[in-house]
Amino acid sequence: MYSSFPFTFYPLCLLLLCFFIPHSLSDPRTTQVALICSNRTALMPERQTFIANFLEAMDQVTPLISTQRYADVTSGTGSTAVFLFGECMEDLSQNDCNLCFALCKTQLLRCVPFQKSTRGGRSFYDGCYIRYDDYKFFDEALSAEDKTVCGTKDFSGDQTVFRANAIELVRNLSVEAPGNDGFFVGSVNRSNISVYGLAQCWEFVKGSACAECLANATSRIGLCPPKEEGRVLNAGCYLRYSTQKFYDNSTSDFVEENEGSSRLAIILGVTSSSFALLLIIAMTVFFVRKKRAKRRREKKQLGDLLATVNKSKLNFSYETLEKATNYFHHSNKLGQGGSGSVYKGIMPDGKVVAIKRLFFNSRQWVDHFFNEVNLISGIDHKNLVKLLGCSITGPESLLVYEYVPNQSLHDYLVKRNAPPLAWEMRYKILLGIAEGLAYLHEESMLRIIHRDIKLSNVLLDEDFAAKIADFGLARLFPEDKTHISTAIAGTLGYMAPEYVVRGKLTEKVDVYGFGVLVIEVVCGKRNNSFTQDSFSILQMVWNLYGTGRLYEAVDPSLGGNFQEDMASRVLKVGLLCVQASAELRPSMSLVVKMLTENHETPQPTQPPFLHSGNAESSPLVKAETSHSLPESGTQSSKNSMTQSWIEPR
Numbered sequence: 001m002y003s004s005f006p007f008t009f010y011p012l013c014l015l016l017l018c019f020f021i022p023h024s025l026s027d028p029r030t031t032q033v034a035l036i037c038s039n040r041t042a043l044m045p046e047r048q049t050f051i052a053n054f055l056e057a058m059d060q061v062t063p064l065i066s067t068q069r070y071a072d073v074t075s076g077t078g079s080t081a082v083f084l085f086g087e088c089m090e091d092l093s094q095n096d097c098n099l100c101f102a103l104c105k106t107q108l109l110r111c112v113p114f115q116k117s118t119r120g121g122r123s124f125y126d127g128c129y130i131r132y133d134d135y136k137f138f139d140e141a142l143s144a145e146d147k148t149v150c151g152t153k154d155f156s157g158d159q160t161v162f163r164a165n166a167i168e169l170v171r172n173l174s175v176e177a178p179g180n181d182g183f184f185v186g187s188v189n190r191s192n193i194s195v196y197g198l199a200q201c202w203e204f205v206k207g208s209a210c211a212e213c214l215a216n217a218t219s220r221i222g223l224c225p226p227k228e229e230g231r232v233l234n235a236g237c238y239l240r241y242s243t244q245k246f247y248d249n250s251t252s253d254f255v256e257e258n259e260g261s262s263r264l265a266i267i268l269g270v271t272s273s274s275f276a277l278l279l280i281i282a283m284t285v286f287f288v289r290k291k292r293a294k295r296r297r298e299k300k301q302l303g304d305l306l307a308t309v310n311k312s313k314l315n316f317s318y319e320t321l322e323k324a325t326n327y328f329h330h331s332n333k334l335g336q337g338g339s340g341s342v343y344k345g346i347m348p349d350g351k352v353v354a355i356k357r358l359f360f361n362s363r364q365w366v367d368h369f370f371n372e373v374n375l376i377s378g379i380d381h382k383n384l385v386k387l388l389g390c391s392i393t394g395p396e397s398l399l400v401y402e403y404v405p406n407q408s409l410h411d412y413l414v415k416r417n418a419p420p421l422a423w424e425m426r427y428k429i430l431l432g433i434a435e436g437l438a439y440l441h442e443e444s445m446l447r448i449i450h451r452d453i454k455l456s457n458v459l460l461d462e463d464f465a466a467k468i469a470d471f472g473l474a475r476l477f478p479e480d481k482t483h484i485s486t487a488i489a490g491t492l493g494y495m496a497p498e499y500v501v502r503g504k505l506t507e508k509v510d511v512y513g514f515g516v517l518v519i520e521v522v523c524g525k526r527n528n529s530f531t532q533d534s535f536s537i538l539q540m541v542w543n544l545y546g547t548g549r550l551y552e553a554v555d556p557s558l559g560g561n562f563q564e565d566m567a568s569r570v571l572k573v574g575l576l577c578v579q580a581s582a583e584l585r586p587s588m589s590l591v592v593k594m595l596t597e598n599h600e601t602p603q604p605t606q607p608p609f610l611h612s613g614n615a616e617s618s619p620l621v622k623a624e625t626s627h628s629l630p631e632s633g634t635q636s637s638k639n640s641m642t643q644s645w646i647e648p649r
């Protein structure tokens with residue numbers, strides 16, 4: 001698949017690039033420590049506003065982190081206000097901070113009340129931290145959800161000495177940190193047993209609050225030895241010890257080191273002869289020069305590789321896109337989904353584009369991301385929104401798409417902020433979607449399964465031709481389980497039963513989603529499987545089919561302006577697509593034939609809801625409210641987040 005494509009040059013270069021970025025610089029400490037979702041289950045009637053506020057806050061957080069290393073954001077007011085705070089460990093370089101934070105941020109999406117009324121969550125990485133809640137917690141030092149995370153391995157040497165060292169170390173760090181701007185690192189090496197530690201209070205937890213928080217942490221971390229690792233994750237501070245030197249005390253902006261070396265310089269300056277001083281200066285200059293030269297060399301190597309990316313017409317500079325959207329001004333915002341916000345942008349040459357700002361980080365796999373963008377941008381079909389390129393060099397990842405002016409089907413059929421679509425238009429749109437999907441499944445060289453077919457992912461161009469958005473997104477994030485599980489839970493109302501229950505992913509999952517869409521478009525109603533008491537329209541159409549009165553399901557706002565036999569045929573195709581058994585559903589190319597030619601249409605034989613209208617009842621899609629370090633093999637279908645009702649504006 002890859003080798004058949006002519007762009008093998010890029011992946012190679014980018015692979016190299018990938019090696020250079022993280023390894024030539026320091027360690028961003030992107031190990032996940034814990035994800036703590038609040039298990040408060042407050043009633044929240046305005047959940048949708050709350051989530052919109054959350055996503056809004058997530059948008060604001062990255063630029064703040066990349067300038068001041070911490071971010072405090074308040075979004076919305078009253079009972080739906082969202083408070084969000086994030087910070088990097090002091091010893092991380094700005095680059096590492098950005099990288100760690102981008103990854104840490106994505107985990108927080110797991111704690112968003114997409115389905116349950118849970119709200120509030122904290123995501124801890126070794127290098128950074130982010131938390132959101134429904135109250136202003138910024139200066140909170142301790143809370144009921146604070147957590148101690150001990151390692152799994154016991155120290156193999158003298159455990160009594162180890163324990164004494166660890167405890168003395170964390171005690172000293174906790175005493176020093178409050179007076180040192182809330183941050184201290186250090187080590188003990190007594191009886192030849194070394195322990196390293198770090199203590200940090202968050203930005204708004206100062207002085208006595210910091211001391212109180214760390215004192216609490218110190219006594220709790222005492223439970224960890226003889227484990228080799230111990231961490232306390234409090235609301236206001238972070239304390240860790242380890243047998244490994246994990247922190248970085250070599251950067252020039254590190255306080256302890258500066259103090260140490262200047263003290264040394266003074267002592268030497270006073271006590272030694274001017275000759276010695278000169279010698280020291282000369283040596284310092286020599287080493288600094290050497291270091292600078294090394295940095296310059298690294299920069300040059302990096303520069304050469306980046307130049308390769310830059311030469312590609314798929315690469316857009318972050319600055320250009322930032323300007324095109326008026327610095328992501330909210331008046332340019334077109335919509336918001338579970339994977340990021342979309343903005344309208346006007347490029348320097350006047351071309352209008354849609355720019356998607358991703359919550360998901362892609363820097364870790366730059367090579368893969370760029371390669372995929374390369375492949376997906378090669379897909380060109382009249383019914384698919386074209387991907388024009390991406391930006392991977394800025395503080396967050398952006399995707400650039402062609403701009404489709406006429407809103408989404410969701411705007412026409414659910415929000416109804418435009419005149420209803422005539423029958424001919426609906427037919428044309430459905431046929432277009434079918435052709436687009438048939439192309440993705442069967443004709444394009446990539447064989448893409450969309451996974452998230454729904455009204456808001458079908459855009460309309462100036463001639464009301466359907467254009468499918470967001471295809472291939474899952475391919476961009478192979479390692480990002482959050483994204484996969486967001487997508488898997490995409491929209492329960494559209495999800496094929498075998499996908500919900502077993503996570504089985506084939507093209508037939510899209511066929512099912514298409515079937516739901518057909519029924520929605522013809523009936524002019526949303527298939528709302530969330531409200532328990534509402535009668536699913538799939539059920540309704542199936543019942544009408546049984547009594548031979550399918551045409552009665554057609555949207556009444558059409559005022560009877562449609563051909564009954566035609567509408568019945570289209571609905572019947574819809575029912576064929578939502579049959580519970582994937583094998584019975586037709587392929588998309590067959591669907592196209594059934595819609596256009598008088599191709600024989602078999603009778604749908606199975607109702608669509610073997611799993612019932614209420615997918616929440618399935619045991620596999622129960623949300624886990626509180627979990628630390630989800631096991632790597634976690635079945636992604638266990639996660640039940642859904643972005644179904646966060647729709648574009």
Ligand SMILES: *[C@@H]1O[C@H](CO)[C@@H](O)[C@H](O)[C@H]1NC(C)=O
Pocket residue numbers: 039040041626
């Ligand atoms: C949250 O979960 C913890 C541990 O599972 C439990 O002790 C606590 O009572 C729960 N709190 C609420 C409000 O349900």
Ligand SMILES: *[C@@H]1O[C@H](CO)[C@@H](O)[C@H](O)[C@H]1NC(C)=O
Pocket residue numbers: 186187245249250257
């Ligand atoms: C960094 O920390 C290690 C271990 O704590 C110590 O041995 C070393 O001298 C420190 N380096 C600097 C530059 O402070």
Ligand SMILES: *[C@@H]1O[C@H](CO)[C@@H](O)[C@H](O)[C@H]1NC(C)=O
Pocket residue numbers: 168169172187188
């Ligand atoms: C910890 O603090 C005590 C008292 O200030 C001091 O005697 C001891 O040397 C310190 N230990 C370390 C490892 O810094």
Ligand SMILES: *[C@@H]1O[C@H](CO)[C@@H](O)[C@H](O)[C@H]1NC(C)=O
Pocket residue numbers: 192
């Ligand atoms: C300290 O430990 C290192 C390895 O852990 C060992 O090589 C060294 O001999 C030890 N030194 C003392 C004084 O025990």
Ligand SMILES: *[C@@H]1O[C@H](CO)[C@@H](O)[C@H](O)[C@H]1NC(C)=O
Pocket residue numbers: 189191192193194
């Ligand atoms: C710890 O101190 C011993 C001497 O007591 C020394 O031999 C050893 O190298 C030190 N270990 C580390 C990791 O600094």
Ligand SMILES: *[C@@H]1O[C@H](CO)[C@@H](O)[C@H](O)[C@H]1NC(C)=O
Pocket residue numbers: 142143144146215216219220
């Ligand atoms: C630490 O703070 C938590 C939350 O206030 C409290 O429940 C706990 O008892 C404290 N632990 C210690 C050892 O002070």
